[in-house]
Amino acid sequence: MIDIKNITKSFGSLQVLKGIDLHINRSEVVSIVGPSGAGKTTLLQIIGTLDRPDTGSIMVDGIDVTALSSKKLSDFRNRHLGFVFQFHQLLPEFTAIENIMIPAYIAGTSPKQARARAKELLDFMGLADRATHKPNELSGGEKQRVAVARALVNNPAVILADEPSGSLDTKNKEELHQLFFDLRNQFGQTFVIVTHDESLAQLTDRTIHLRDGLIETPDTSLSSFHSPLSSNLCSNSETTIPSE
Numbered sequence: 001m002i003d004i005k006n007i008t009k010s011f012g013s014l015q016v017l018k019g020i021d022l023h024i025n026r027s028e029v030v031s032i033v034g035p036s037g038a039g040k041t042t043l044l045q046i047i048g049t050l051d052r053p054d055t056g057s058i059m060v061d062g063i064d065v066t067a068l069s070s071k072k073l074s075d076f077r078n079r080h081l082g083f084v085f086q087f088h089q090l091l092p093e094f095t096a097i098e099n100i101m102i103p104a105y106i107a108g109t110s111p112k113q114a115r116a117r118a119k120e121l122l123d124f125m126g127l128a129d130r131a132t133h134k135p136n137e138l139s140g141g142e143k144q145r146v147a148v149a150r151a152l153v154n155n156p157a158v159i160l161a162d163e164p165s166g167s168l169d170t171k172n173k174e175e176l177h178q179l180f181f182d183l184r185n186q187f188g189q190t191f192v193i194v195t196h197d198e199s200l201a202q203l204t205d206r207t208i209h210l211r212d213g214l215i216e217t218p219d220t221s222l223s224s225f226h227s228p229l230s231s232n233l234c235s236n237s238e239t240t241i242p243s244e
Contacts, residue, residue, distance in 0.1 A: 001026040001157060001190045002047060007056035009042055016042045017053070018213035026157075029184055029191040031201040034210035040194045041162055043210065047192060048160045049077050061157045078107050082151030082189075086163040088143040090135040090150075096142075097122060097131040100150045107154050114153070121149035124186065125179065141172030148179065152187065159183075161193040165200060177203055 002024040009017040016039045024030050032040050045051040047058065049065050057066050061080055068076060082103075090099045097118045104114035122128050125145045135143055144164065151159055161180075165173040177200050180191055193204065201207045209216040 001028070001061060002192070003059040004047070005057050007043070007046060007053045007058065009039075009046060009051070009053050016213055017046075020056070020213075020215060022208065022215065024190060024192060026190055027184060027188045028206065029180060029204045030193065030206050030208060031204040032192065032194045032208045032210055033196070033201050038210040039213045040210050044160055044162055044192065044194050047158075048081055048083060049073050078103060079154055080157050082154070082156040082159045084144075084148055084151050084159065084161040084164045086166040088135070088147040090143055090146060092135050095132045095134055096127065096138065096146045099135070099146055100153050103150060104153045109154075117153055117155075118149065121152055122146075125149060139172075140168055141175060144168060144172070144176055145179065148176075148183070152183065152189070155187070156189065158190045158192065161191065161195075163195055163197075164193065165195070165197055173197070174199075 002022070004020055004022040007017055007020040008015065020043060032043065034040050042051070046053050047060070049060075049068075053066065057064060059065070060076075063076065063080075065073065065076060090096075091102070094102070097115065100118035100121060101111075101114040104117060105111070109117070119128070119131065122131050125148070127142060127145055127149075130138060130142055130146075135146075138146065144167075148159075148164075159180075165176045168176060180193070181203070183189060184191060191204075193200065195201055
């Protein structure tokens, strides 16, 4: 699903990424961990086409995103990628279902189809009764679930999450972590998650350790990954790929 070759990125004289090579398989749930300043968020932003690398190439779902023009890149981002951030970033003047529908509108989906898709996602997440509530009427966990639904509304191939449970209490955090695997089961998306949460990293199929702009150990996923859709995704002992 994602093939990264020799990605470098500098900000002024500071080189943040120093030659990243990484393969992420379709329907894999991968966590990226490391100390502050390791380059985790920069790497996630480059995978998500929110920033461009200085050198190297990135293939996402068979498309070389580093070769796309700005206009084509925006369209690709809207249709193929979904984003979940630490804070929900919901628009306060819109209801839950309206917030979820916004990316679908941008993609040119009809209002009827966008609403039907948003309702399907709310039902899946157990939030059907919260569809007409605005963000200030939702709990922290509910807001983040709405944000996840918004990321999924265009059925993207890849979901990118940056500290998605960092602002949640323990109960809501655990529920959100489980939701990622339920969604992977149901819709087959690939998840790339930057996190400091050790409990989340331990749940994922594979953990990428980043330090000083480099992956600490070689990426061996291509030889060890097996399809997650044919096994019990919630059992680490049966489905987890050995951490890097």
